[in-house]
Amino acid sequence: MKSFRIAVIPGDGVGVEVIEAAWIVLVAVAARHRFELTQDRYPWSCDYYLQHGRMMPEDGIERLSSVDAILLGAVGWPEKVPDAISLHGLLLPIRKAFDLYVNVRPHRLLRGINGPLRTANFDILCIRENTEGEYSGAGGRIHRGTADEVAVETAVFTRKGTERILRYAFAQAMRRRRRLCSVTKSNAQKHSMVFWDEVTDAVAADYPHVELQKAHVDAVAARFVLHPETLDVVVASNLFGDILSDIGAAIQGGLGFAASANIDPSRRSPSMFEPVHGSAPDISGRGRANPMAAIWSAALMLEHLGEATAAAEVMCAMESVSAEGALRTPDQGGACSTMDLARGVADRLCL
Numbered sequence: 001m002k003s004f005r006i007a008v009i010p011g012d013g014v015g016v017e018v019i020e021a022a023w024i025v026l027v028a029v030a031a032r033h034r035f036e037l038t039q040d041r042y043p044w045s046c047d048y049y050l051q052h053g054r055m056m057p058e059d060g061i062e063r064l065s066s067v068d069a070i071l072l073g074a075v076g077w078p079e080k081v082p083d084a085i086s087l088h089g090l091l092l093p094i095r096k097a098f099d100l101y102v103n104v105r106p107h108r109l110l111r112g113i114n115g116p117l118r119t120a121n122f123d124i125l126c127i128r129e130n131t132e133g134e135y136s137g138a139g140g141r142i143h144r145g146t147a148d149e150v151a152v153e154t155a156v157f158t159r160k161g162t163e164r165i166l167r168y169a170f171a172q173a174m175r176r177r178r179r180l181c182s183v184t185k186s187n188a189q190k191h192s193m194v195f196w197d198e199v200t201d202a203v204a205a206d207y208p209h210v211e212l213q214k215a216h217v218d219a220v221a222a223r224f225v226l227h228p229e230t231l232d233v234v235v236a237s238n239l240f241g242d243i244l245s246d247i248g249a250a251i252q253g254g255l256g257f258a259a260s261a262n263i264d265p266s267r268r269s270p271s272m273f274e275p276v277h278g279s280a281p282d283i284s285g286r287g288r289a290n291p292m293a294a295i296w297s298a299a300l301m302l303e304h305l306g307e308a309t310a311a312a313e314v315m316c317a318m319e320s321v322s323a324e325g326a327l328r329t330p331d332q333g334g335a336c337s338t339m340d341l342a343r344g345v346a347d348r349l350c351l
Helices: 015-033 048-052 060-064 083-097 160-173 192-204 219-226 238-251 290-302 310-323 338-347
Strands: 002-011 034-041 071-075 104-109 121-131 133-142 150-156 178-185 210-218 233-235 259-261 271-275
Touching: 015 034, 015 071, 015 310, 034 048, 034 160, 048 083, 048 178, 048 259, 060 083, 071 083, 071 233, 083 290, 104 160, 104 192, 104 238, 104 290, 121 160, 121 238, 121 310, 160 192, 160 233, 178 192, 178 219, 178 238, 192 210, 192 219, 210 271, 210 338, 219 233, 219 238, 271 290, 290 310, 310 338
Parallel strands: 002 034, 002 071, 071 271, 121 233, 178 210, 178 233
Antiparallel strands: 104 121, 104 259, 133 150, 259 271
């Protein structure tokens, strides 16, 4: 029997609840397909920070390096720990240490879910560069607390980093509808985004069967809302991809459906899978969180681990539940609890 070790980091707030819910589904589908999942569970969170002065121990990356995948719930509780500390103390170090340079965020309407735009043609795969760009952390502040204070944040774009995310996106476009939109802002950012455009053109020469569009981020944001059917695979820098994928999540029914994968395509390091809805402290511990994003992220993890049939079965079960409409969490106008919805998905594993 195949066995996979999963590092489980529930994190903060509703992260704990949705990861527990996703694990219910994972255990059920693993039993059906005769593979084993074991947890290495880590309590790294804002509460951990308050106790230890850091978001994870010094050997945290070393501990994670031996697992097959990482399943993360949510990071952050601003009332306890500033976001700049929690994010840069856990999530971003994992992404960078393991070179998880691909962030994949699928956006589509599940059957039975009515997004705010009521469109049936919403199916966009957002590919976000995940380790450099605007989130590189390069910069600093001087003259703090004075009238002359200066803050500098430097976006870092390397040819290696830009080319490899573009190649990944072109490859995904070849697997789908062979259309790729490269997001830029070269009219305003004459160095980094002009560079992005130039690398895009160079890589495009190797993919003659993919229809390439280059569009400014503000125009693409409008197309997400007004003409989503014109988009298939979208590739963007770290910041632009982050913003566009939140727009995508809103259109697909809300952040409760926002799944993501942080991937090392070389498979030298464990990839990390997480819902991107945040920790939602206002509803933490109340059983109201929508676990669909966490379950969807778990399906992405199974696919990455080579269990494609099991991953498809999880997606089928999710759509069965969403199409029936009887089990809806409060964000979808229902009264179903987080765990009841997860058990409903597990009960409908259907392939």
